[in-house]
Amino acid sequence: MADIQPDQFSKSGAEGLDAADPLSRFRKEFYIPTLADLKRPTLAKASDELASKPSTYLCGNSLGLQPERTAELIDAFLTQWRTKAVTGHFVEHSDSPLRPFLDVDDHAAQLMAPIVGALESEVAVMGSLTANLHFLMSSFYRPSKKGEGRYKILLEGKAFPSDHYAIESQIKHHDLDPTDAMILLEPVNPQSPLLTTEQILLAIDQHSSELALILLPGIQFYTGQYFDIQRITAHAHSHSIIIGWDCAHAVGNIDLQLHDWDVDFAAWCTYKYLNSGPGAMAGIFVNERFGKVDMESPDQKFWPRLSGWWGDDKSSRFQMTNRFVPRPGAAGYQLSNPSALDLSAVVASLQIFNETTMKDLRQRSIRLTNYLEQLLHQLLQKLPSQFEIITPQRSQERGAQISLRLAAGLLDHVLESLEAEGVIIDERKPDVIRVAPAPLYNNFVDVWQFCQVLERALVKAITSKAAQS
Template sequence: MSDSEVAKSGGLLDVSYALHLDAIDPLSHFRSRYLIPTKADLKRPTIAKHDSEPPSEECTYLCGNSLGLQPKAVADYINVFLTQWKTKAVTGHFTDHTDSPLVPFLHIDDEAAKLMAPVVGAEPSEIAVMNTLTANLHLLMCSFYRPTKKGEGRYKILLEGKAFPSDHFAVESQIKFHGLDPKDAMVLLEPEDPHTPILTTERILKTIDDHAHELALILLPGVQFYTGQYFDIQRITAHARSCDILIGWDCAHAAGNVDLKLHAWDVDFAVWCSYKYLNCGPGAMAAIFVHERHGAVDKSTSTAKYRPRLTDFVPRPGAAGFQLSNPSALDLSAVVASLSIFKETGMEALRMKSLTLTAYLEQLLTAEELVSASPPYSIITPRDQSARGAQLSIRLEPGMLDTVLECLEEDGVVVDERKPDVIRVAPTPLYNTFHDVYQFCRVFRRACEVALQKREFDVRK
């Protein structure tokens, strides 16, 4: 569609433009690979659909930052796993099958690591798919957080003041485990302006410099869960390493969202879950990255040398050497099923579409033709596209949140909220469309009007 055709159709703000963008989207076919709930599905009190139920249109699902939609392949892979277990029993651990998309049980974790590696920019040997995010964070901090005694050198951990609660608790408990006081051993990064909750790279680097002599570890998010800010992982990591400080990244909101290059950026370690942008299912198996320099095992001497961890045996080289116990082949079947779709495209292509989706969302939220001079909301996610992922966080005026959410829910629009006043909207490039974004903005504008009217009425009472 040419510029003149866009103008004739009503411009960027017309539904025809959204449909045009979907028509030329080279990744649009991936949407059909996912199961998208209908509006009736969301409202029905049962899982099963009644035979007499009339057809219902798909919901507008913009909540992949909280839980990704189910790939259709998951059911197929899990059914294959069940058949393999049923028909092969213990021999399924070792036997290849010509009609199965799954490798033998014994190697399925290695297969998952192989598929996960390009998603986060790593070597397969630097990845292990295992456990849950917080459990993995504890395991890696046992290895990478080696504090000296208070007052005798490096013993502090730098993290966000608004870190995801489970990360904050994990750091606190690790500090206490070493007999230290979190009030003393935690250095908390806070934004300069609490109303603009963005942490600039310069502020982060300065804080590192200010505490470099006492920091044993830095732990930061790749993408901040509340604001959607995408941290400059490469620059911050390089600065930490120049100060000889180990640095780890929580990539829960970054993996499958942005184009990570953990190996090339020289990251020490990273952890992430797989149920958000990776679409592997609620509570699905998480993963770790350990740079190859930390996964090395030297057996050339009488006493093998390797990075300390919770082990009393010589581990295998690589991230798999940090793995505990036998991973669930059932869980990994879902992970492999989802990652097989990522294998068909690439994070660079997904990132390009994601940038376009969020730019379109921002345009619709800020367009002068649609928004008053003082709209009842603001975008707290960075306006610089390179500094955000697939999420825009919208802060509403006080007292609007509940009504806005009710209106969105009534119209089959699914987003995420953070009380007291923020909604998080995440167009996911694998299955969301430009029409989804258009539909959200249409309903959202009406929801804001309803919320303002209700607030005015409540004030008058």
Template sequence: MLSDLHTKRADSASPLSDLTRDYAQSLDAQDPLRHFRQEFLIPSKKDLKRKTLAAPDENDEEDDQRSIYLCGNSLGVQPRNVRKYIDHYLRAWALKGVTGHFVPHDDQLLPPFVSVDEAGSKLMAPIVGAKPEEVAVMGTLTANLHLLMASFYKPTQERYKIIIEGKAFPSDHYAVESQIVHHGLRPEDAMVLIEPRESQLPILTTEQILRVIDEHASSTAVILLSAIQFYTGQYFEIEKITSYAQSKGILVGWDCAHAAGNVDLQLHDWNVDFAAWCTYKYLNSGPGCMAALFVHEKHGKVEKDKIGTAEQAFRPRLSGWWGGDKQRRFLMENKFVPQTGAAGYQLSNPSVLDTSALAASLELFNRTSMAQLREKSLKITAYLERLLKYPPESLPKRTFSIITPSNPAERGAQLSLRLAPGLLDSVLEVLEEHGVVIDERKPDVIRVAPAPMYNSYVDVWEFCQVFFKACRLALDTRK
């Protein structure tokens, strides 16, 4: 029996009773956020194996039939109320056609189409510690990084470099590289990669990052880092790094893909210059749903009295009509005056379908707070770490190691586990067979992310039982 592996050891040693399923259940019972789990459609084990999509009866699934879904760092699960939001959108479109842009309804969940972007900003801002005017829900992550760099990366003879992690997510790497080339520069000269000292443990210390900033201080225009590193799960010291780089005259941007909805960011107070993130991970908006960006209020000013003069009235950017002054939007004057703040970075009228899906999830986040979610996240990830530190005695010590920092302040929900060589494929097979959903980064890392919004302590406990068994089987078959 699968669960015997771990319960036996725990039962035979009473000081380790916090390793039992009962203990996990008791933690769930005390969890003040536990009711949120019911707001989500977590795929059942049966549904993960089905070959058709027809007639899933999502309401019939008992909790213990649900998969052990620890993959919110990749794709969040569907909030139940997405259907309601999308249905409202479909009805508004069907009943009102183009007039749906302007006609409010007594029972609307979101304002008329033309104002839906404002609703998005209001719902999103508290999640990243921003003012609503500093956030725009728009575009996609990589496209937003490009738009932001188009505005913030203005290479000069003296300052032309962009500093980025050597192991940045490929899309960020390509975006930076192509921006540099776009400006007629060579990545060999202008792209500074911060490389981890050990490729086996790709953690960057703050000191190392500050040292690279020092080395390139006078020639760097922008530093773009990930708030939480996708591979290691490392949560960087955003405030410290931002203020240090800014003290050297460098503009600082953060890719918050793995941080938004995961940790309690304070983008405004930390004085971040710009940031962008997707919404399909911890923010549960659905695959490829629209993203968001942050522009600090100090950069979003529009000085109306300077418009038409030789002086710069607003930060230059790549523009589209939706970023323009709302009062004049339909006058078709072809004189671009942006809206104040991040909204002035919008290009196109937003997808109301996308915004509806996203708003359904953001509404749940707004029923609690990132501070509360982070509090649970710290506990549930610490619990995962604790269980992983007590594998059954039959498992050799070097079967796996946790590469995510052990300091809770330096990580979010995710723990990345490096397996001994040759184990990954068999481990993944067993995890899948038992309805565990996590993701892998070949050749040997799995990423496990208990999302505080919907994961339970029992999920974590179950994962560890299956994982230990998977490791045992993988070791046996490798021999």
């Protein structure tokens, strides 16, 4: 890592790296909880200085922090609703930064498109992640009727549970047997949870004659592994197989180029790296070739999908003809009137992303995770065999996350110490912690601070474990 020098692996060095990074300015756009915010009962008697100290929040892969402007946009929506009532669907409020209710989802799609590398028409902001996966699979999973030929779905064996459940239930919906119709990719090396690109391509080759669909994650939630979306998509297409991507951990994290990579469809949530709040409105991508509509004969020419009110042609929607004419592009896959309140929070975060580029954020992310990795290797020299990094070593093969597998019996002790010092990370039982420096608001000092606290936590845990044995 040529851009990080040995003398920068100190707090003053980390502060210097932050001062030199122009993207550090975005940190002030977010609320970072203090220790008192997180642990009020515990810190009731603590000094004011300790209580007001910002936490070290490295958990944006589970829930992103709140942008300061979120409250402003939500308040603008409340004003718009209060003062315009039903006319707010069509009439702009002179002082509002939001669009009329009828257009607020289009505005969100406009802001979302550059974040996922898509045409604006290929993106819709709608629903929730798993519901959207169901909607998309109802359109793109078209198995042979008798369970012969192409009817199987390829997915990870360790897919996020919701994805697994959705795929399994879609297969059952077609009266097929999941034990037969699901092809699960498992790591070849039992000591490593990673899946190589070559393994995935080989599985596609081996099952090409029976695969109706492939659904994989852009970033694997457990390891932080970044799958080669472009290469895998092209390989699937070489066998005429439709492929979709769950980008929940990829959006706002890596520089997605869904259009240029010719992805068929994708879905994602917005509450992780996109910082829109728990359960916020999600997003979909539908390649432009599936969103085209022949307005002369729409009943015959548009790609099959579940249909609803909000996917109907905007110009005739209120004529109540009961003749569904889908909007062109991903917008035609929408079903219900979206929550303008919810979309206000989504727009607040997307505005920030549109003040920079995912290319620049990705480069900052790589610098942060490389810095984290080198500090962890230094720590391993002091405390050998107490943890291992299970995320790919090459920065181009991982997102804004490094996962550590701790030595047996250390996890609970380490978590207790991290929490006591205001370090927030994610854990996966029985032995893994996931550390995610989000490039918009985390900085080098956060990474340095985490490693300092982790060292103390490991020493304490090792001592406690030894005393018990």
